[in-house]
Amino acid sequence: MDSRYNSQQTEDEIYTLWEKADAFNPDSVKKLRQENDNKQDSSTGEQFSIILPPPNANDPLHVGHAMYTIEDVLVRYHRMLGDDTLWLPGTDHAGIETQFVFEKKLKKEGKSRFNFDRSTLYQMIWDYVQENSSVATDQMKKLGFSLDWSRFKFTLDKDIVDNVVETFQLLYKDGLIYRDLKLVNYCTRCGTSYSELEVNHEDKIDPLYTIQYGPLQVSTVRPETIFGDVAVAINPNDDRYKQYIGKMIEVEFPWGNKTMPVIADNYVDPKFGTGAVKVTPYHDQNDFQMWETHKSEISEVPVPVINTSGKIYNAPKKYNGLGVINARAAVLEDYEAYKDSQGRSLLISIDKKYSHSVGVCYRCAKPIEPLPLPQLFIKVADSSNPKNKKSNLVKRALESLDSGETKIHGAGREKVLRHWLKNLKDWNISRQIVWGIPIPVWYKINDNEDKIIVSFVDKNKVYQTGKLSKWLETTSLKEIKQNIQSISADISVPYSVSVEDPKLTTTTEKDVSDYIQETDTFDTWFSSSQWPVATLKTNKKGDFERFYSTSVMETGYDILPIWVMRMMLLGNYLTGKTPFKNVYLHGLIRDEKGKKMSKSKGNVINPLEVKEEFGADALRMALVIRSTPGQDKSVGKPDFKAARNLTNKIWNAARFTTLMIENPHETSVLKNAPGDAEYFVKLNSIISEISKHLSDLKLGLAAEVIYNEFWHWYCDICIEDAKQGKISLEVLKVGLVTFLKMLHPFMPFVTESIWQELLKKNIVSEKLLIVSDWPTQVS
RNA sequence: GAACUUGUAGCUCAGUUGGUUAGAGCGCUUCGUUGACAUCGAAGAGGUCAGAGGUUCGAGUCCUCUCAAGUUCACCA
Numbered sequence: 001m002d003s004r005y006n007s008q009q010t011e012d013e014i015y016t017l018w019e020k021a022d023a024f025n026p027d028s029v030k031k032l033r034q035e036n037d038n039k040q041d042s043s044t045g046e047q048f049s050i051i052l053p054p055p056n057a058n059d060p061l062h063v064g065h066a067m068y069t070i071e072d073v074l075v076r077y078h079r080m081l082g083d084d085t086l087w088l089p090g091t092d093h094a095g096i097e098t099q100f101v102f103e104k105k106l107k108k109e110g111k112s113r114f115n116f117d118r119s120t121l122y123q124m125i126w127d128y129v130q131e132n133s134s135v136a137t138d139q140m141k142k143l144g145f146s147l148d149w150s151r152f153k154f155t156l157d158k159d160i161v162d163n164v165v166e167t168f169q170l171l172y173k174d175g176l177i178y179r180d181l182k183l184v185n186y187c188t189r190c191g192t193s194y195s196e197l198e199v200n201h202e203d204k205i206d207p208l209y210t211i212q213y214g215p216l217q218v219s220t221v222r223p224e225t226i227f228g229d230v231a232v233a234i235n236p237n238d239d240r241y242k243q244y245i246g247k248m249i250e251v252e253f254p255w256g257n258k259t260m261p262v263i264a265d266n267y268v269d270p271k272f273g274t275g276a277v278k279v280t281p282y283h284d285q286n287d288f289q290m291w292e293t294h295k296s297e298i299s300e301v302p303v304p305v306i307n308t309s310g311k312i313y314n315a316p317k318k319y320n321g322l323g324v325i326n327a328r329a330a331v332l333e334d335y336e337a338y339k340d341s342q343g344r345s346l347l348i349s350i351d352k353k354y355s356h357s358v359g360v361c362y363r364c365a366k367p368i369e370p371l372p373l374p375q376l377f378i379k380v381a382d383s384s385n386p387k388n389k390k391s392n393l394v395k396r397a398l399e400s401l402d403s404g405e406t407k408i409h410g411a412g413r414e415k416v417l418r419h420w421l422k423n424l425k426d427w428n429i430s431r432q433i434v435w436g437i438p439i440p441v442w443y444k445i446n447d448n449e450d451k452i453i454v455s456f457v458d459k460n461k462v463y464q465t466g467k468l469s470k471w472l473e474t475t476s477l478k479e480i481k482q483n484i485q486s487i488s489a490d491i492s493v494p495y496s497v498s499v500e501d502p503k504l505t506t507t508t509e510k511d512v513s514d515y516i517q518e519t520d521t522f523d524t525w526f527s528s529s530q531w532p533v534a535t536l537k538t539n540k541k542g543d544f545e546r547f548y549s550t551s552v553m554e555t556g557y558d559i560l561p562i563w564v565m566r567m568m569l570l571g572n573y574l575t576g577k578t579p580f581k582n583v584y585l586h587g588l589i590r591d592e593k594g595k596k597m598s599k600s601k602g603n604v605i606n607p608l609e610v611k612e613e614f615g616a617d618a619l620r621m622a623l624v625i626r627s628t629p630g631q632d633k634s635v636g637k638p639d640f641k642a643a644r645n646l647t648n649k650i651w652n653a654a655r656f657t658t659l660m661i662e663n664p665h666e667t668s669v670l671k672n673a674p675g676d677a678e679y680f681v682k683l684n685s686i687i688s689e690i691s692k693h694l695s696d697l698k699l700g701l702a703a704e705v706i707y708n709e710f711w712h713w714y715c716d717i718c719i720e721d722a723k724q725g726k727i728s729l730e731v732l733k734v735g736l737v738t739f740l741k742m743l744h745p746f747m748p749f750v751t752e753s754i755w756q757e758l759l760k761k762n763i764v765s766e767k768l769l770i771v772s773d774w775p776t777q778v779s
Numbered sequence: 780g781a782a783c784u785u786g787u788a789g790c791u792c793a794g795u796u797g798g799u800u801a802g803a804g805c806g807c808u809u810c811g812u813u814g815a816c817a818u819c820g821a822a823g824a825g826g827u828c829a830g831a832g833g834u835u836c837g838a839g840u841c842c843u844c845u846c847a848a849g850u851u852c853a854c855c856a
Contacts, residue, residue: 003816201852208856219856233856268856277856286856356855412783416851419782423852557850592791592805626793626803630784632849634791638805645818656815665814693795704793704803712803716820723814 001658001757005651007615007644010753015141017752023770024146026086027540029079033773037766042773048078049086049547051532051580052147053555053563057091057154058098058132061139063589063597063635064556066607069620070586070627070699071554072145076745077694078551079146080774086547088535089147091136093129093155095436095524100190100363102128102435113191113434114463117456117483118519121434126156139608144616144748146770151539155527159538161437164527165499167574168440172497174391176379179441181491183288183370184428187361188310188324192432193375195523196425197562199359199368208354210274211335212346214249216241216262219273221354222283223335224327226253227315228305229260231279231298233290236264238275246297252346254338255316263294282372304372308432324369374491375430376439376520380569390576393569394421406568406578409697410557410585410630420561427566429523432486436521442496443489445477446514451490454516456483468516477516486519529566532579552697553580557630560585584697585630589623592636610640617747618644624746625707627700646707647750650743653715654754657736658761660722661729673728675721682713683735684777690742691774703746710739737764738775 022028030043050071055061071087079085102125103113113121133154140147153160171177184193210219216232232249234241244262251258267286268277281291281302291302303314312319312327319327335347359368381394390396398421400406401414408414430439443452449469456471458464463485464471471480489495496502496515503514527534532553536544549571553564564583571579590596591603598604610619621643627633660668686709693702714735722732737758744751748770755769766772 001815004818221856269854273856279856284856286854354855411785416783419852590791594791626791628793631792636791636805639791641818642804645816648818649816652816652819654815659815663814667814689795696795698795700793701795708803715816719815720820 001651001655003652003655005615005648005750005753007617007647007749008612011142011144011611011616011749014749014752014756015144017756018146018768018770019149021768021771023768024087024148025150026084026148029085029771032768032771033082036768036771037773039773042082043084044082046078046081046083047085047547047551048075048083049088049550050075050552050554051535051550052087052089053553054090054092054153054155054528054531055136056094056097057136058094058101058129060135061143061607063605063607063623065136065140066143066619066623067554067556067586067589068140068145069143069623070584071552072143072620072748073624073699073745074552074554074694074697075146076748076770077774079770080741080744080772082773084546086151086543087145087147088151088153088539088547089137089140089145089149090153090155090531090535091133092528093435093524095431095433095521096190096192096363098129099125099433099435114485115457115461118434118485125435142608142611142616143620146748151535151543153535153538155524155531156437157538160527160534163534163538164437164522164530165440167530167570168522168526169497169499170574171378174388175385176382176391176393177376177497178379179374179376179491179495181372181374182377182428183282183285184373184375185359185368186308186371186373187364187366188308188369189364189366190361191308193371193373193428193430194361194368195428195525198362200362200365201357202360202365203355204358205353205355206358208273208351209332209335210348210350212252212340212344212348213276213278214251215244216249216276217274217348218276218278219351220278221356222280222328223331224312224319224324225280225283225305226278226331227312227319228280228282228302229258229278230281230291230300230302231260231294232262233265233268233277233279233294234262234275235268235270236266238268238270240270241276252340254334254346255318260300261297263290263297265290265294283370285370288370288372306369306371308371308373310369373430374489375428376441377426377428379426380424390573393573394424396572397421397565397568400568400572400578406581406583408583408585410583411628413557413560413583413585413630417560417565420565424565427523427526429526430518430520431523432520434521436524437527439518439520439522440497440499441518442498442502442515443487443518444494444496444514445516448489448493451493452516453488454480455485455487456480457485458483481516484519487516489518525562525566528563529570530574532567533571533574548575548579549577550580552582552584554584554586556588557585558588582697586627587630587632590632590634592634592638594632594634605635614640614644615647615749617647617750621646621703621707621746624699625703627703629697646711647747649711649715650740650747650750651754653710653719654736654740654758656719657732658758658763661733661763662761664729665723667723667725669725669728671728671730673725673731675727676731679718679721679727679731679735680778683738684779686713687738687742687775687777694745706739706742706746710743714739733763734778738778740769741772741775744769 075087185199186193206221208219208221245264248259279287281288282304305314307313310324312322382391385391452468454468455465501515532550536548567579618640622635622639690702721727740751752769758764
């Protein structure tokens with residue numbers, strides 16, 4: 001053995017050794033363990049399973065992914081204990097993320113998604129993802145993760161897709177799906193709507209304009225939405241304006257006059273601005289709410305004035321087609337120039353330092369546009385049918401927390417989760433992108449041709465959009481369907497939920513369908529939220545019964561609401577059982593100074609680079625040692641270096657112990673030295689301590705204890721004592737074997753590599769450390 | 780406005796149901812190549828555990844308040 005441990009030389013070789021033995025597959029581990037030392041079956045009969053949070057299929061790993069180490073430590077520990085252990089890998093299609101990246105690529109080539117019909121675009125993205133799909137999985141192997149690759153799943157695998165669609169149908173049957181025209185959070189750059197969880201809020205300073213509004217004055221930061229106004233609102237207790245309540249007022253605009261009612265609503269804060277608010281139902285959430293409650297007082301039917309491209313429409317001609325920012329400028333310019341009949345300006349004042357918070361796209365940071373779109377929603381807290389316990393998704397999830405069926409590990413995160421669950425709004429699951437699972441909803445065409453807007457690429461590869469009725473005059477339905485980009489059906493159009501065209505199943509006529517399919521796809525998180533159920537149901541027969549509920553879900557606390565919570569909603573709904581008994585939420589990885597990592601700061605750690613320089617074991621140990629769930633963790637070069645030094649220490653301790661056993665000196669005692677009994681007492685207490693910490697999911701502590709005991713007890717004291725014959729070489733060997741086993745989950749490569757050396761020298765008998773027995777009390 | 784988290788050695792952090800002289804890594808000082816490891820060993824300096832009060836035989840650990848930092852949510856015409 002060399003005097004130094006060389007991680008580069010051994011790691012790949014060791015991983016191959018495990019893979020060849022099929023040591024990650026629970027179906028072969030039992031046999032492997034028996035063969036390992038020709039022993040009795042030492043299975044515990046317990047089951048232990050973790051579903052890997054699927055990384056994006058087309059992205060390389062970042063440090064956050066290296067935290068999968070936590071899962072690997074648990075899995076390796078339980079495998080050695082003799083539990084029936086599964087760690088199931090997969091990757092995610094990451095709908096919006098991936099399409100966004102792909103569109104960037106198209107843009108570079110001078111193209112856009114509007115050049116392609118849906119199926120062509122889908123195929124292009126598919127190919128693109130396939131090209132990159134092995135990046136993430138290869139990297140996971142480099143870090144030593146003992147994932148059962150034979151059970152690998154991709155979120156767009158056909159069986160997974162079928163499963164997700166089936167869930168949707170179930171939800172629909174249970175009355176938990178509805179289609180409604182609501183204001184959704186729409187990003188006009190990404191071209192899709194988002195759920196409330198995907199909107200970030202940023203503080204911004206924008207001018208606040210106060211304008212004359214009939215006899216009242218109102219303040220707004222968004223004058224461009226003024227075309228969509230249908231009323232003015234004041235607080236019911238505001239004495240200044242009481243006389244106007246319920247009255248119609250005449251409002252003068254630079255482009256003409258309009259009469260509208262004054263409504264009274266408690267939402268209006270009399271102390272803010274002038275105490276009067278213009279009501280634009282289709283472009284502001286609060287206005288929408290006010291409109292809904294005061295519908296009977298407002299005769300005018302609101303119209304949207306901003307479209308999904310962020311352009312003005314349904315406005316006076318000169319403004320139509322302008323982008324939001326340009327429209328704002330144009331409106332202001334006109335206000336500045338305009339004088340009313342008495343020569344006064346309608347623009348009263350401008351507060352240039354007005355600070356407010358603006359919802360922005362989590363993906364591209366562009367301000368979110370609240371737009372009225374018909375979308376599909378999941379009722380998260382349906383109480384209309386108390387008999388059907390399943391139907392209140394939120395309640396079920398809360399119950400599983402109350403009963404302890406689901407335990408949350410992570411400083412204070414359970415409270416956060418409960419808060420989320422209690423305040424959760426219905427979940428918008430429609431996304432206007434191609435890269436995802438198509439929604440199995442079909443709209444009836446007959447009698448609704450005027451209510452369905454279609455966009456498609458025509459014969460000449462030109463993007464066309466308009467009412468279906470208009471296009472059917474010149475183009476066949478078949479052709480439109482083949483080249484479809486998107487459709488938008490009015491909320492009044494009847495629809496069926498079906499995988500196949502509902503008409504085709506009942507008619508003998510070919511291609512004379514009376515239905516057209518929704519072009520929206522599911523929110524990626526809708527499929528992700530079924531991941532523990534779907535991966536096990538679509539895998540080897542019996543896997544679901546064998547491994548569900550899973551033992552641990554380990555992920556970052558940042559996706560607690562967006563993912564973990566939703567898995568609880570749907571997992572419980574689908575199976576009546578929690579998808580995971582424990583949720584382990586790791587903290588964010590920060591740099592050595594405790595600063596957040598970001599590309600602009602240049603302090604991002606690439607796990608693969610760390611692996612190259614210090615070895616995978618060092619990376620793993622540095623991340624796990626002294627980590628606590630829910631708490632952020634700082635790591636930097638000194639930490640990797642310290643952990644790398646540990647690999648070398650282990651290597652040398654093994655080397656030297658072997659040397660002593662093979663060439664005992666005169667001072668050595670082979671067996672029964674005076675200190676042996678006391679030594680065993682200590683060793684036993686270490687074994688119990690480490691085992692307890694690992695069973696309790698206290699990995700940071702387990703790692704720290706084993707580090708200290710190995711280095712400062714075994715190496716510094718025991719080896720020195722053995723040199724002087726205070727303890728025997730026999731027990732020193734037992735100690736080495738025990739420590740290698742306990743270190744293995746954390747540092748699998750160096751320990752297995754030493755083990756193979758010891759095997760050659762007949763110092764150990766079990767053939768593979770990875771499937772060896774976890775140490776029990778020695779005597 | 781609210782909730783949550785954090786405050787322990789120069790730095791980054793552990794501290795397991797309250798229980799001897801409060802720990803680690805890095806850094807620092809002084810020694811040291813005697814059968815492995817200098818990616819090492821030995822010895823050592825360094826902490827009124829943010830502050831104040833309380834519960835207790837006993838508090839870094841539990842409770843209350845104060846101060847500070849961070850995160851998230853809500854509102855924003």
